[in-house]
Amino acid sequence: MNDKPVILVTRKLPDAVEARLKRDYEARLNPDDTLYSKEELIERARGADGILPCHTEHFSAEVIGRLPEEVKIVANFSVGFDHVDIAAAKKRGLVVTNPPDVLSDATAELTMMLMIGAARRASEGERLVRTGEWKDWSPAFMVGTQVTGKRLGILGMGRVGQVTARRARGFDMEIHYHDVRRLPPEVEEGAQYHGTLEDMLPICDFLSIHCNATPETTGLMNAERFALLPDGAIFVNAARGAIHVDDDLIEALQSGKLKAAGIDAYNNEPTIDPRFAKLANTFLMPHIGSATTETRDAMGFRALDNLDAFFAGDEPSDRVA
Numbered sequence: 001m002n003d004k005p006v007i008l009v010t011r012k013l014p015d016a017v018e019a020r021l022k023r024d025y026e027a028r029l030n031p032d033d034t035l036y037s038k039e040e041l042i043e044r045a046r047g048a049d050g051i052l053p054c055h056t057e058h059f060s061a062e063v064i065g066r067l068p069e070e071v072k073i074v075a076n077f078s079v080g081f082d083h084v085d086i087a088a089a090k091k092r093g094l095v096v097t098n099p100p101d102v103l104s105d106a107t108a109e110l111t112m113m114l115m116i117g118a119a120r121r122a123s124e125g126e127r128l129v130r131t132g133e134w135k136d137w138s139p140a141f142m143v144g145t146q147v148t149g150k151r152l153g154i155l156g157m158g159r160v161g162q163v164t165a166r167r168a169r170g171f172d173m174e175i176h177y178h179d180v181r182r183l184p185p186e187v188e189e190g191a192q193y194h195g196t197l198e199d200m201l202p203i204c205d206f207l208s209i210h211c212n213a214t215p216e217t218t219g220l221m222n223a224e225r226f227a228l229l230p231d232g233a234i235f236v237n238a239a240r241g242a243i244h245v246d247d248d249l250i251e252a253l254q255s256g257k258l259k260a261a262g263i264d265a266y267n268n269e270p271t272i273d274p275r276f277a278k279l280a281n282t283f284l285m286p287h288i289g290s291a292t293t294e295t296r297d298a299m300g301f302r303a304l305d306n307l308d309a310f311f312a313g314d315e316p317s318d319r320v321a
């Protein structure tokens with residue numbers, strides 16, 4: 001008789017993670033990596049003790065209310081959990097976990113790439129070379145913005161924000177941050193705290209978003225706040241698209257208020273606003289902040305550590321509900 005807990009795994013995960021899943025659980029895998037609809041998700045969860053989803057599956061209050069009662073835990077592969085209605089999960093007694101820490105390096109790396117790619121016009125340059133349209137050179141050709149020594153404002157100084165600050169110091173950047181709470185000095189490492197976002201924005205040559213998407217942060221970067229940035233600032237978002245208002249970001253890029261933007265997180269992924277791709281001053285990535293072999297393995301293992309603890313009767317270390 002098989003008494004291993006049954007885990008519904010919604011997406012194709014790295015081989016090493018699936019091997020551990022198969023060893024320790026009765027794993028319902030998704031080898032074709034098809035995206036489950038809401039109804040399929042609920043149907044496939046029948047008889048499962050837990051679910052290991054990605055941010056691509058939405059656990060709204062309705063879905064949580066309709067999950068089979070045997071499902072006791074949702075152990076997310078993603079660190080962001082804005083796709084889960086936490087209040088509804090708590091109400092139902094559904095345990096929810098995420099995998100913090102393990103993707104901070106990869107996401108901070110991508111943030112630096114977005115910052116530099118936007119500032120140094122990487123999209124334009126690459127397109128010129130690839131299309132064979134590069135015809136000449138002059139001192140005025142493809143001149144961008146220097147990153148070294150500039151002021152970087154970090155909105156959300158959590159794990160990813162802190163690693164980004166460390167990497168940016170390698171470029172002699174001056175670090176500023178806004179968060180709901182001030183960090184202890186040893187964690188700040190000289191970064192300057194701003195009690196309000198409005199206080200920080202006017203000094204941001206670069207602004208990088210690293211906060212969670214919550215009702216409080218949704219739409220935070222709107223026209224009013226883009227206007228507070230210095231003219232020619234560079235905007236970077238590798239967190240969640242919900243933090244910026246598409247129309248207002250596009251307007252700021254079109255008017256030249258923003259010199260450029262590096263974006264990895266959008267509203268309505270993957271069906272994003274087509275205007276982003278038409279702008280020459282955007283450097284766009286398809287939500288790949290954590291997409292390295294090392295990190296994707298680590299995310300899966302961390303989700304499994306949470307499942308292991310839960311089914312051993314212990315408190316999972318990364319419980320968010």
Ligand code: 8YV
Nearest residue numbers: 054055077078079080289290
């Ligand atoms: C993940 C992310 O790739 O972890 C997150 O919150 O945004 C990404 O890095 C993705 O969400 C995994 O589901």
